Amino acid sequence: MTVSIPEERRVKIESQLDIVSARQAVRELAARVGFQTSEITIIATAVSEIARNIVEYAQRGEIVVRIAREPRRRGIVVVAADQGPGIPDVARAMQDGFSTGNSLGLGLPGARRMMDEFSIVSAVGKGTTVTMKKWVV
Amino acid sequence: MHTPIVKQGKILIATLAPDPSDRELLELRERLADQVGLHRSRGVIVDVTALDVIDSYSVRMLRGLAHTTRLRGAETVIVGIQPEVAMAMVHLGVTLESISTGLDLEDGLDELDRLFGVRAR
Numbered sequence: 001m002t003v004s005i006p007e008e009r010r011v012k013i014e015s016q017l018d019i020v021s022a023r024q025a026v027r028e029l030a031a032r033v034g035f036q037t038s039e040i041t042i043i044a045t046a047v048s049e050i051a052r053n054i055v056e057y058a059q060r061g062e063i064v065v066r067i068a069r070e071p072r073r074r075g076i077v078v079v080a081a082d083q084g085p086g087i088p089d090v091a092r093a094m095q096d097g098f099s100t101g102n103s104l105g106l107g108l109p110g111a112r113r114m115m116d117e118f119s120i121v122s123a124v125g126k127g128t129t130v131t132m133k134k135w136v137v
Numbered sequence: 138m139h140t141p142i143v144k145q146g147k148i149l150i151a152t153l154a155p156d157p158s159d160r161e162l163l164e165l166r167e168r169l170a171d172q173v174g175l176h177r178s179r180g181v182i183v184d185v186t187a188l189d190v191i192d193s194y195s196v197r198m199l200r201g202l203a204h205t206t207r208l209r210g211a212e213t214v215i216v217g218i219q220p221e222v223a224m225a226m227v228h229l230g231v232t233l234e235s236i237s238t239g240l241d242l243e244d245g246l247d248e249l250d251r252l253f254g255v256r257a258r
């Protein structure tokens with residue numbers, strides 16, 4: 001009997017304990033698709049930042065991690081979505097040091113620096129979705 | 138889950154387990170603040186070897202811990218940041234600013250001695 005590990009994981013983010021689950025899920029899939037240890041740590045750190053944002057600003061959300069296999073490259077895709085308050089000024093939130101909360105204001109720009117592709121869609125009163133991708137070199 | 142705190146003369150050594158919860162870190166801060174007073178400690182070493190990720194939140198917690206113990210008269214050295222974790226922290230852009238760091242426990246003890254004249258005995 002063959003058991004295949006799914007190439008997608010969904011982690012509900014409802015408390016800070018789920019941040020660890022999200023990190024573990026992305027670690028496993030990142031290792032599976034062939035990232036090096038240092039890259040895995042970078043990806044897990046980016047996921048940790050985004051998951052922490054959900055906990056602090058939206059209280060709940062969901063992170064979906066999946067392995068992406070394309071003809072010329074493979075990697076990891078992370079989609080973090082919440083129905084929280086949304087970010088009024090995304091451009092400003094993407095600047096280092098900007099923060100409305102207690103944080104260092106690094107979550108979003110930091111995560112963007114750590115990943116190869118990064119996009120964020122947010123609407124006040126509706127929520128925020130962050131999509132990040134990293135490709136195996 | 139209680140982070141073990143070991144007393145070595147005037148120094149307290151706290152060794153974090155993997156993936157400490159927010160609550161555990163807050164409790165550790167409180168316990169260290171108490172124990173510094175109880176033992177008149179002059180130095181604290183926090184060993185983060187077991188952490189496979191240090192994000193901006195963790196940095197904030199560690200900074201808070203170091204500042205709290207400093208207000209109580211003890212200096213803190215963070216030791217054991219793993220190579221990949223260090224690289225990720227630089228990538229992320231977090232700094233530990235004025236907080237001292239050391240390679241490991243031995244290095245941390247040397248740091249406390251060198252920077253602050255704090256020795257176990």
